[in-house]
Amino acid sequence: MMYEQLKRFIRHNIQVSDDVLNEIVKHFKPLSVKKSAVLLSQSEVCHNFYFVHTGCLRTYYLTQQGNEKTRYIATEGTVITSLTSFISLQPSFEFIDALENADLLVISRVNFFRLVKDVREWAEFYRRLLEFAYIYQNKKIENLVTLSAGERYNLVIKEHPAYTQRLSNKILASYLDVTQESLSRLKSR
Amino acid sequence: MMYEQLKRFIRHNIQVSDDVLNEIVKHFKPLSVKKSAVLLSQSEVCHNFYFVHTGCLRTYYLTQQGNEKTRYIATEGTVITSLTSFISLQPSFEFIDALENADLLVISRVNFFRLVKDVREWAEFYRRLLEFAYIYQNKKIENLVTLSAGERYNLVIKEHPAYTQRLSNKILASYLDVTQESLSRLKSR
Numbered sequence: 001m002m003y004e005q006l007k008r009f010i011r012h013n014i015q016v017s018d019d020v021l022n023e024i025v026k027h028f029k030p031l032s033v034k035k036s037a038v039l040l041s042q043s044e045v046c047h048n049f050y051f052v053h054t055g056c057l058r059t060y061y062l063t064q065q066g067n068e069k070t071r072y073i074a075t076e077g078t079v080i081t082s083l084t085s086f087i088s089l090q091p092s093f094e095f096i097d098a099l100e101n102a103d104l105l106v107i108s109r110v111n112f113f114r115l116v117k118d119v120r121e122w123a124e125f126y127r128r129l130l131e132f133a134y135i136y137q138n139k140k141i142e143n144l145v146t147l148s149a150g151e152r153y154n155l156v157i158k159e160h161p162a163y164t165q166r167l168s169n170k171i172l173a174s175y176l177d178v179t180q181e182s183l184s185r186l187k188s189r
Numbered sequence: 190m191m192y193e194q195l196k197r198f199i200r201h202n203i204q205v206s207d208d209v210l211n212e213i214v215k216h217f218k219p220l221s222v223k224k225s226a227v228l229l230s231q232s233e234v235c236h237n238f239y240f241v242h243t244g245c246l247r248t249y250y251l252t253q254q255g256n257e258k259t260r261y262i263a264t265e266g267t268v269i270t271s272l273t274s275f276i277s278l279q280p281s282f283e284f285i286d287a288l289e290n291a292d293l294l295v296i297s298r299v300n301f302f303r304l305v306k307d308v309r310e311w312a313e314f315y316r317r318l319l320e321f322a323y324i325y326q327n328k329k330i331e332n333l334v335t336l337s338a339g340e341r342y343n344l345v346i347k348e349h350p351a352y353t354q355r356l357s358n359k360i361l362a363s364y365l366d367v368t369q370e371s372l373s374r375l376k377s378r
Contacts, residue, residue, distance in 0.1 A: 061331070061334065063334045063335075064334065064335055064337075069334070083323060083327075084323065084324050084327045084328070087320050087323070087324060088324060093327070093331045093335075116316075120309075123312065123313075123316065124312075126316065127305075127312065127315065127316050127319065130316065130319035130320060130323060131276050131319060133323055134272060134273065134276070134319060134322055134323050134326065135273050135276060135277060137323070137326055137327070137330075138272075138273045138282070138326070139273070141326075141330070142250070142282045145250070145252045145253065145258070146252075146253055146282075148253075
């Protein structure tokens with residue numbers, strides 16, 4: 001069931017035969033984490049790539065003033081890692097933590113990049129992932145400089161209606177880059 | 190000479206035979222542009238990928254208040270495009286313009302992605318480009334939230350000593366995300 005969901009996710013991104021797909025997913029291992037578990041701290045090197053079967057994880061970083069900025073939220077059926085560190089082996093700028101109890105499938109960096117080297121389809125998957133990651137990050141910057149707080153809130157409600165129920169005000173505010181007070185005002189409108 | 194420089198740049202990123210490399214670079218065509226030429230405007234779709242032989246180009250976008258933010262600067266021997274639009278065919282959020290007269294080699298989006306599909310080495314080149322672009326963008330955000338204006342200025346002097354001579358105060362300030370007044374103070378220290 002976990003593996004079927006992972007296979008669907010991969011097939012959603014690339015064309016791949018059953019044999020090759022089975023070869024790929026056998027490098028993913030199950031991992032259960034509790035709410036608030038820290039999977040990666042700032043300054044650690046990120047050696048893992050996670051597929052979320054159930055639950056919710058995020059990446060965030062701290063500003064000079066110590067404020068949390070939530071960069072990315074991963075729910076069921078998506079993936080998460082600290083990508084810059086995962087690619088470059090540099091210490092991570094970001095944290096990864098669990099916002100809910102979560103069941104994951106994890107592949108190590110070593111196996112991930114061995115597959116990139118050896119399996120053409122996985123190299124293509126990785127390319128699509130990089131494209132997605134770049135566009136996601138670009139879109140977030142674009143929204144931040146072109147949309148008001150209210151417009152960003154409306155966009156999240158439209159694209160991720162569950163977030164307002166599922167995430168605490170603190171997390172959602174840090175994702176939208178607004179204060180918790182502003183978020184409360186937006187919610188009450 | 191232009192093509193030799195492009196070949197060096199490609200070889201710096203991937204291992205590739207002479208034959209395959211010649212096959213790749215023949216899709217690049219020479220293009221000369223004058224200082225201040227706009228190669229892409231906001232809302233246009235980016236159909237080109239540029240290698241800079243001589244001169245200097247940049248990508249920038251406008252904030253809601255109409256302020257220019259210079260995102261990326263490309264000098265001799267590097268490449269530039271509006272990557273999100275180039276990948277997705279969505280209207281570009283960014284402008285591309287020439288900060289100096291420039292001699293370029295340009296490949297069309299159609300030929301670029303045909304090569305990604307058909308030539309394993311070029312697919313690898315594109316993957317490295319995406320990795321670089323993601324890390325570059327991430328680093329820029331990281332510097333903005335963790336370094337002071339003075340620290341960002343010192344970093345640019347260290348990594349790109351020519352920028353302070355070559356770029357106008359307006360451009361350098363918008364690249365560092367500081368006001369022109371702050372930049373003048375930093376320069377005079």
